[in-house]
Amino acid sequence: MGDTEVKHRKVNRNKNKNEKNKEIPNPAVDPRDEGDGESTPEALPEELTEEPILKKSTSPKKSEKKQRNAGKAGTATAGQSLADLPTLAVTCHFNLLPMLLFGVALATRFYALDQPNSIVFDELHYGRYAGLYQKQTFFFDSHPPLGKQLLALAGYLGGFQGDFKFDKIGSSYNASVPVFAMRAVPALTGSLLIPLVYMIMLQLNYSQWTAALAGFLFLFDNALLTQSHYMLMEPIILFFAMSGVLCVLKFRALERSGNAQAHSYSLRWWGWLLSGSIFLTCALCVKYVGVYSYLLGLALVGHDFWEKVLGNLSLTKKQVFGHAVARFFAFFVVPLMVYIGVFYIHLTTLVNAGPHDSAMSSAFQASLEGGLSSIVRGQPLEVVHGSQVTLRHAHGSPCWLHSHAANYPVKYADKRGSSHQQQVTCYVAKDINNWWIVKRPNRTDLAVAAPLDRISHGEEIQLVHGITGRNLNSHNVAAPASPTKQEVSCYVDHNVSMPAQDVWRVEITNREEIGDVWHALESMVRLIHVNTSVALAFSGRMLPDWGHNQHEIVGDVMVNQPNTIFNVEEHRYTRNEDEKDRQLELMTTDFIPLEPVVMGFWEKFFELQIRMLFISNENVQNHMYTSSPWEWLVLTRGIAYWVSPDSNAQIHLLGNIFIWYSATIALAAYCGLLIFYLLRQRRQCYDIHEEAWNQFRTTGEVLLLGYVFHFLPYFFVDHTLFLHHYLPALAFKLLLNAALVEHLYYLTRLIFAKQFFNWMCVLIVLTWMSGILMVFNKFLPLCYGLGPMNATQILDLKLRETWDFIVHKP
């Protein structure tokens, strides 16, 4: 292989030499004539034929001059979206264009912002979370909290008290909800996107007209408008992502400028670097998909480091190291601080217990004000002989070890037999039947008295079911739903020579931290069946009707797995010796007061992280409006967001189909051109100017890579996907579309000498833009939910058979 490596490098060197040659203004040697003779462009550009001396820096000036002439002759409108335009236009329009776009953006995004005055789509969740922030009530969501915090802040400023109950999509808001204020967050960030993309395009060296075209595409895309009009996360995440990309591009410009050395570590240098990484981290803190924007930023900065710092041999080792440390700090340390900061606010704000607590561990719940802490407050810490406990399955979905006065059926549906003893299950709700009494095998009394008989790691116990008084038992009978595992039952003596095997050994798995003595809440215990060495385990299967659809409990030979770990959640000491009294006690008594659990920020933070990242609770199978990544390319499905109760007026997330299709075509065209140029350059044929190629390549590095980063991962995820997941990728695609328009215009000028073709180009772009406007206008009612609409009006919008609008009124 070594020899090919060498050859490869030689070719590269040749190429470099060629490039160097090109920059020498030597009319005698046209570098294009090197190579194998295939390299001469089919039609030489005008500049070339006039003047074979091709010095890169002169060509813009020339074309400007030409354009100026053209501008004088042409009409004013024809100038739109041209690459290099009359200088006149440059001076007066420069600041006006983005302002104008921003103005229109604000107008469209804020138009009738508080209408419809009812819950639209995921406002159901985000609004509810914002309300919970006002009440400081803990909630669990698998996305990071920054976006919700912003909504909550807006709600707080608007006077929201959190009293509104977000029950279902379509319910009307009452006066206590500051709808306008809360929707203003996405509306504002959604509007700011437009000047942002304008600046990004300028930063990528595109003309202001292309930049304006990009803004135009963002402005008149129905999906971006719809998404910005309600309390949804995408505009916020897009705003942060695009701001971050812009800052990183500004930073790159400094890096790549002539005197990069002078700029290093300057205030601007630090400013762009840090703000870039902070914005990108913020995107990540709104939703985890923001990580792709962050990775894009990281890739760009890393690439420049490789090229400009490592490759710069004039820098000393020390300087290189300094640059590496600075970037490491900006892209790893700072993001970590921001991320943790966001969660710090989250966890210190939400101190009250709420409806989502059960997703967290018992200790976590016990640390919240009011929730479990009111129940477990002051319960005894050490589990002793005579303790009454509920045993919670410690990992994954919460359930408690449970039994009830019903036996396993004699025969199962698959003809297997059972022990016909009392059922033991794992029940997802708190129930009186979840109580068990811990007992030493050799003692008969149960009431707890001093001295306490503590249970420690490795000791043997029996568990008596509180209400039925039977002992937890296991034996060599196949479990009901998992035939390969062992059945667990509460022992009933059927006199069929099946002796009780009801002794269990306590193993505390975290005794390094907690100690050998069994503690309520904190100790993670595993119950090992003494006779057969199996562990009491949650199997994940559900019992059929006879088991009241509760979860199956089995004895599992695989001892070392999360499903065998339980912890004591509720705990008290037995007072009465008599069984009847004890049962009464179970049903009535309160708890003995003691200390509440205190959990530090870091413990809470790590537990929350683990739950958010590794335990998927999302399972919206069979949702009507799901779509697959392939369908996003051609806009096969939309999402119904809201429908008016009295007419067919509705909000439906749909992109501007004209924009989406052209962007998809542009994407394909860009890739095609890229491959074409690469193949041609491999043969040492340079079809376009070096400057144009650099611009084209940078576009690929930023926009195409951005698109791929935000789109490709969806092919590998396993959860339900919706159209709005595509919007971050779409943003990059729209920018790529605008960039390609300019590149095509450049190619037209390169290939055709005649002015006529330039005007044709402009005309086509203008027609295309007016088409976009028409489609935008046609689907506008679906963005705002304007009405009333009748069935024909709705069906009139159904351009594709697969779009499922709701028609529930004539």
Place this chain on the structure above:
Amino acid sequence: MPKAEGSDAPATATSRSTEPKSKKTLRNTAYDSGKTSTGLWWTLFGLILIATAATRFYRLDQPDHICWDETHFGKFGGYYINRTFFFDVHPPLGKMLIGLFGYLDGYNATFAFEKPGDKYEDYPYMGMRAGCAIMGALLVPLSFLTVWEMTFSLPAATFAGVLILLDHGMLTLNRYILLDPPLLFFISASVYATVKFHNQRHRAFSAPWWFWLSATGAMLVGSVAVKFVGVFVVFLVGFRAIADLWEILGDLSRPVSYTVKHFMARALCLIALPIVLYMGIFYIHLRVLYLSGPGDGYFSSAFQTHLEGNFLHNASTPREVAYGSLLTLKNSITGGGYLHSHMHLYPAGVGAKQQQVTTYSHKDGNNRWFIKKFNKPTPLWNSTDPIELVRNGDLIRLEHRPTRRNLHSHKEPAPVSRKHYQVTGYGENGTGDANDVWRLVIEGGAENEPLETMRHKFKLVHYLQNCVLSTTKKTLPKWGYEQQEVTCNPNLRDAAAVWNVEDNRFPRLPNVSFSAYKLNFFQRFFEAHAVMFSGNAGLKPKDGELTSRPWMWPINLRGQFFSAGEGVKIYLLGNPIIWWSNLAFMAFYLTLFVVKSIRDRRGIISSPHQKALQERALSACGWLYIGWLLHYVPFWGMGRILYFHHYFPALLFSSMMSGVVIDYLVESIPPLLPSGIRNSAYHLLVGVIISSLIYSFYLFAPLTYGMSNGPSTEANSTMYGLRWLETWEF
């Protein structure tokens, strides 16, 4: 094969003129393993072959009962012998080979392969085991040769071979009647062929060049046709081909047409040839299995007409459906049942208390429905009225024949899927209400096209509720006799809402034989794939079920019992020394790669010898590392149930890589030492490495050859003190 190989390979190594000079200097260092004499090469290769045969065949007949998944693949192999059609989520080649091995051994497929632990008794199972063991044994020489072709370094090749040879995981997995031995064989053969092909690049279009190119294609088919995960090696070969073409394109001394020629050759051998072979395998599969068997139900009605013994085989029925016909409707999704109803009502609290409608997978008189116009009663079979055909878009009613109730739906929640509407049987003697009216929509049908038996798939859209008749495949509770739920789904795009007419009785229309509906090979080919993919997608872990996750694999966290009951215990677990050092070597490779890239970038020049060593190691490791990534990373994104043994293709690459890295280390560490002890240091290093590998193999050998009963904590246990990780379950 090794003979041709051996004489060829060293010859190329020394005689090739294109070899960079540095490589020659490399060979001539004092501590290098000599001049790679052909004799030494053959000695080492021979020793490895003998050791391979010895380890692979030692106690192959033990345990003499079904181990782990042998219960599936032994059974499937047997189906090829007795020609019974079955369904499996994997493509057929692996099972065909198992069937072939069994056939050669005289196995007559009478053993039931019921469950793991069943004794084989007198049935000849050794043929199948030996066949698989041979395929598995070939991995060792193939890895040796692959690394040899990549580096032309005998130590590297030897280390790679030994690492594969002495790994208990590889050994255990490759001794039983499983799909993994053929899969791993084809994967490593593809890699070997493509490396060999790459080394022919200086004599393009010569006979060996063509041979190795087409061999690559053929081996690729093998890996995909055993299991779909074999597709990752296709990507590896694809990348390699693209990289080669890119090199060729950059050679300006050749015209573009030369590149095109190269491209066409690769397209022919790596795309066209594999497709043909793959189809050929399926052709044999479908031809050989012509008897009805346990897999029928997964396939469409039309598919089943091919299977002898299936009731649809050679049956006959009218082609078109006329009003008044007596029909059975089958759901068209995989494993879909027949539309069914019976004289029982939904219990109180489950929607309206009307007659139940379900799907039922067995043939039954209660599956029969009359089709009639929405506004007319059922025409009699003996009437003389003109026959009216049922056409696309018609409004119809379906009347359940035994109970004479109409198929009905209304705005009540369905029993299990509460978001759908309930479907019931309603009315008396065929008279119902407006909620019995359904619109017939033929999938892809033209307007007014008559509905045809079997051939057409259609949806039934409820006229008033605008929902589709569908099955959720959820089992109803006891009151519904554990049949499957039928609902009306407001989502008209439900994939489970497609039905076809299977049985059609109408005496006034001429019967045509079902053979008219026979599918051609391509239709059956595509259907078989659709069914396999949906079967694969259906292998989802249930909530809370313990599944192996990809992060556990490389660290050898948890194994898999092959045989756990009384008697011999076999546990699939990697040799921890090999697995953990593989990880360390991979980390070392990545560090070396990064350091070398940075040094190059900073223009730091290493000694030519060091440079040549590094380039040899890095270029080989680069491709092997990509291979490892391709065979490992995709599992992270898979939602289906995963098992420990999914890691073994990746392990193959990882071990070969370790071989190369060890070679690099033993070549570059001694020069750092004083010149006097270099030579002995080199031999000491090699000796320590090889002997520690052999010792670890000896230590853990009972994993493969059978452990004694009893926990490993007891001193008399064969595994005493070897339970290094809590998670190992022996």
